[in-house]
Amino acid sequence: MRRRDVLGLPLGLFGAASGLPHVARAQLQSFPSKPVRWVLGFAAGGTTDIVSRIVTQWLSEQLGQPFIIDTRPGAGTNLGTESVIRSTPDGYTVLLAGTPNAINASLYPKLSFNFIRDTAPVVGIAAVPNVMVVHPSLPVKTVPEFLAYAKEHPGKVNMASSGVGSTPHLAGELFKMMTGVHVQHVPYRGAAQAVTDLLAGQVQLYFVTTPVSIEYIKAGRLRPLAATTVSRLPEFPDLPTVGESVPGYEASAWYGVAAPKDTPPTVVDKLNRDINAALADTKVRSRLVELGCTPLGGTPAAFGKLIADETEKWGKVVQFAGLKAE
Numbered sequence: 001m002r003r004r005d006v007l008g009l010p011l012g013l014f015g016a017a018s019g020l021p022h023v024a025r026a027q028l029q030s031f032p033s034k035p036v037r038w039v040l041g042f043a044a045g046g047t048t049d050i051v052s053r054i055v056t057q058w059l060s061e062q063l064g065q066p067f068i069i070d071t072r073p074g075a076g077t078n079l080g081t082e083s084v085i086r087s088t089p090d091g092y093t094v095l096l097a098g099t100p101n102a103i104n105a106s107l108y109p110k111l112s113f114n115f116i117r118d119t120a121p122v123v124g125i126a127a128v129p130n131v132m133v134v135h136p137s138l139p140v141k142t143v144p145e146f147l148a149y150a151k152e153h154p155g156k157v158n159m160a161s162s163g164v165g166s167t168p169h170l171a172g173e174l175f176k177m178m179t180g181v182h183v184q185h186v187p188y189r190g191a192a193q194a195v196t197d198l199l200a201g202q203v204q205l206y207f208v209t210t211p212v213s214i215e216y217i218k219a220g221r222l223r224p225l226a227a228t229t230v231s232r233l234p235e236f237p238d239l240p241t242v243g244e245s246v247p248g249y250e251a252s253a254w255y256g257v258a259a260p261k262d263t264p265p266t267v268v269d270k271l272n273r274d275i276n277a278a279l280a281d282t283k284v285r286s287r288l289v290e291l292g293c294t295p296l297g298g299t300p301a302a303f304g305k306l307i308a309d310e311t312e313k314w315g316k317v318v319q320f321a322g323l324k325a326e
Contacts, residue, residue: 031270032065037093041080041100043073043190046162047209051126051255052096054287058278073190076104076165076325078111085118089260091267094122097258099167099314102307106315107165107325116311120263121304123272124256124296125279126288130171130207130228132242133217138204143226143245146205150181157183160194160203164325168194170314171207171228171251173321178246198222209253210235210292228252235292254310256296256303272300 038056042048049071056067072080077100087093101115132143138157140146150157161169164187176183186203188194191212198206199221206213207228214235216222226242227233228251242249257275259268278284279297288295296303 031091031267032063034092035066035068036091037070037087038067039080039084039093039095040069040071041073041077041095042071042098042162043192044071046191047128047211047253048096048098048255050211050291051128051288051293054284055125055275055278058281058284059274062277063274076100076107076163078104078108081115082113084258085113085260087260089120089262089264091259091263091271093260094271095119095258096125096255097121097307098255099170099253099310100163100165101258102310103165103167103170103314103318104325105311106318107323109324116304116307118261119258120261120268121300121307122257122259122268123275123300124254124298124303124306125275126255126293126295128209128211128253128255128293129233130168130209130251130253131213131217131233131236131239132175132225132228133198133206133208133213133222134225135198135201135204136220136223137201138223140225141223143240143242146225147179147181147245150183154182155184157205158186158203159183159205159207160198161185161187161206162191162194163187163189165323167209167251167253168207170317172205173323174249174251174317175207175242175246177317177320178249207251214292233292254296254306256306258303268300 038052040048040052052069056069059067072083081095081101084093084095105115134140140149159172161172169185183205194206195212197203213222217224224239226240228242230243230250232241233239276297279295285295
């Protein structure tokens with residue numbers, strides 16, 4: 001390896017690569033040498049689609065190979081997830097993983113895979129806050145007013161989500177669990193469809209991510225009641241958090257990249273380094289922040305811990321709510 005190539009590698013990656021045969025080292029240096037398939041288990045037009053396009057565009061331009069987004073919605077992201085788990089573990093097929101993967105571990109009792117066991121965490125990309133929004137026709141402007149209205153009209157408020165077991169769904173279930181209100185869950189096949197019906201007044205409530213909702217909020221087409229984060233959002237400093245009215249409430253989405261479990265560690269490290277570089281780019285970072293996202297980055301181990309912690313947290317909500325998907 002040339003001296004400048006060695007200096008361009010993280011210490012951990014160099015240590016692993018130095019023990020490889022010459023051919024393997026050459027393959028690692030040239031990775032990716034063909035297109036990389038970036039699988040989404042979500043419908044197009046939602047937060048994952050937006051975030052993925054920002055990151056994959058940078059990767060494609062900087063690495064000289066296209067990162068192709070492959071949208072495979074269905075079964076609460078399980079179809080796309082399983083397609084990656086069953087793919088060749090060479091780094092050329094990766095998954096845009098997210099909160100639903102942590103939720104599905106307890107929501108689906110008959111999964112043919114174990115997400116933590118069967119994937120290799122690569123890197124976290126972004127944490128994405130949800131905003132509790134309502135259609136402007138609903139006569140409420142705060143969380144306490146919403147609670148009063150929902151209790152006076154039990155079952156009359158329809159709550160949209162981007163699918164059973166999605167982050168918006170579980171954010172709503174957590175809200176119901178902690179407040180005792182009854183709202184009717186209406187699942188859609190993606191965020192775009194849910195927002196369309198919310199804008200039309202067909203449903204009244206949605207715990208929606210900021211990238212999907214921020215422009216509608218600014219235009220006054222949706223009314224935000226509160227953010228689901230621990231702290232107030234920089235984009236909406238006057239918007240309270242749900243936790244200010246419902247102590248202890250927090251529900252944020254997160255996304256990152258995972259690969260099949262037997263993907264070589266050197267390839268995982270290379271992907272980790274490249275995606276961290278994308279997240280450090282000023283344009284990529286500022287675009288994610290504009291959408292209300294918090295860029296993550298970090299090590300594969302850190303992302304693996306996030307997945308494990310979130311799997312435990314949402315498992316308790318699924319159990320309490322008695323949720324089950326077939």
